[in-house]
Every structure is written in structure tokens, then in C-alpha cells.
Amino acid sequence: MESNSNSNPIKMFLPILFIISFLVFSSSQASVLDFCVADLSLPDGPSGYSCKDPNKVTVDDFVYSGLASPGTISNLTKSATSTAFADQFVGLNGLRVSMARADLEVGGVVPLHSHPGGSEIAFVVSGTITAGLISTTANKVYVKTLKKGEMIVFPQGLLHFFVNSGNRKALVLVSFGSSSPGLQFVNNALFGNDLPTELLAKATVLDAAEIKKLKALVGGSG
Structure with missing residues (x-):
């Protein structure tokens, strides 16, 4: 009786496919770097900056003090926004995280803006703010007054804003799901x-x- 061991070529090649897949996966994992500190001497691209030579990386590439103090308050908005994105904090490159801080004087505002590259979570460190976002579904608006210790999330790309609605200065710390979320203020874009x-x-x-x-x-x- 003729053997049917070759009657199903798929079954015969499955072990070989498994071994090849394992080798490819293993080699790709071995080539993955622990980090990719941004090389700002090269242009940015859709996937981020090119990696700095690992032999030239120092501990300072993983440390950033740009959010330690308030930025310069704008006379127009009575607020200051400071960012820690990959083009400022090079150690963030490729890690899908970044931060910012917003300092608002009484009556200050962070005007309508969006981040095309990532979603955002804003945490009220001090003061009281009124924050809002506009959805793309019938331009529905969601607004809430937040106090110290509360937070709000802004989905990627949606227009949103903060207003200091309290009687003292407000500080808001923000985190993003991208190392380069981008920032575009509506007023600046239009005018x-x-x-x-x-x-x-x-x-x-x-x-x-x-x-x-x-x-x-x-x-x-x-």
C-alpha cells in the first residue's frame, strides 16, 4: 500500500516554515536597540529621528530639565506652554511618550489647538481650569471644570483648550502617547x-x- 506521508505538502512544510519564522523573528529581535536617542543633525521623518551613535550617547540624553520652571507668560493669552518632545528631549525618540506643562495666570488660556501625532492626558497640579474638546461628530463640545488632582483625556487630533477659571495661578502637567505629538494652535494656523x-x-x-x-x-x- 502506497504511503500517504506526502499527500499533504502543507503539513510536510509546516515544521520548515516554523523554523524559518523563528530564525527571522530571533534575528530581528537581536537587532532591536534598547533605545534610539535622536540624532538632531539629521532630518526628522514619519518614524522619528535617526538614532545617535550609541557610543556617543551619555546619561544627559536621558535627562531633561526644560519643564522644571514656568515658561515666559504671553501677554496675549496670559499663559505659557513648555514642551518636552523628542526634538528637545532626545532620549524620548521612538518611545511613544512625551510631556508638557502649561502655566496659566488668572484668566489665562491655552487656546484651541490640536496634536496630530498623539492623544493627551492633562493633570491639574494646582489651581482650577475649565477644559474642553470638540469631537468631529457634529462638532459636539465636551467641557468640564477640573480642580487639583483631576485629569482629562484628549483623543488624538481633536481640538481642545484650557482656561484658568479659578482665582489663583494654575499649573497643568500633560503627557502624550507619542514622542513627537505635534502642536498646532488654530489662531496661529489661520492668522x-x-x-x-x-x-x-x-x-x-x-x-x-x-x-x-x-x-x-x-x-x-x-
Whole structure:
């Protein structure tokens, strides 16, 4: 009687496929670095910065003090935002984490903005803030007043803001699910550029005189 051991070629090759897959996986794991400190002398890309030569990495690449003190308060917003992204804190590169701090004077605001590269969690260290986000579903708005010890999450890419709604300075610490989440303020994107006022008026359905006023506030031209 003829043996049927070769009747199913898939079964015959399964052990070989398993061994090949294991070797490929093992070699790829062996090539994975413990870290990829950003080499800022090279351009950034969709997957982050290229890795700094490991032999040139020092402990200072894993330490950052940029959030230790408040930034410079803006006269316009009465707030200061300081970030610790991969282009400032090179040790974060590729780790999918980063931080920021927002200091708000009484009545201060961190205006409408978004982070296209990552979601955000904001923790109120001191003071009272009113925070809100706008969903892309029927532009629904979610607003909440938060006190010390409370936090709020902003899904990736959604517009959101903070307002100091208390009677003392507020400090908010923020963490992101990306080492380079990006930051775009709506006001700066619309009015801090050189797009001609007449064209911007048509694109936004805003009055040209109001646009010129807003451009003057945020440093735009045209």
C-alpha cells in the first residue's frame, strides 16, 4: 500500500516554515536597540529621528530639565506652554511618550489647538481650569471644570483648550502617547501666516477687517 506521508505538502512544510519564522523573528529581535536617542543633525521623518551613535550617547540624553520652571507668560493669552518632545528631549525618540506643562495666570488660556501625532492626558497640579474638546461628530463640545488632582483625556487630533477659571495661578502637567505629538494652535494656523486677507476671508467666511486685526495680534501678514 502506497504511503500517504506526502499527500499533504502543507503539513510536510509546516515544521520548515516554523523554523524559518523563528530564525527571522530571533534575528530581528537581536537587532532591536534598547533605545534610539535622536540624532538632531539629521532630518526628522514619519518614524522619528535617526538614532545617535550609541557610543556617543551619555546619561544627559536621558535627562531633561526644560519643564522644571514656568515658561515666559504671553501677554496675549496670559499663559505659557513648555514642551518636552523628542526634538528637545532626545532620549524620548521612538518611545511613544512625551510631556508638557502649561502655566496659566488668572484668566489665562491655552487656546484651541490640536496634536496630530498623539492623544493627551492633562493633570491639574494646582489651581482650577475649565477644559474642553470638540469631537468631529457634529462638532459636539465636551467641557468640564477640573480642580487639583483631576485629569482629562484628549483623543488624538481633536481640538481642545484650557482656561484658568479659578482665582489663583494654575499649573497643568500633560503627557502624550507619542514622542513627537505635534502642536498646532488654530489662531496661529489661520492668522499667523502670509495668506492674503482677501483669500482668507473667502476661505473662512470672516470679515476682512477682523482678519487683519487677528493677523496683527498673532504676527501674520498679507
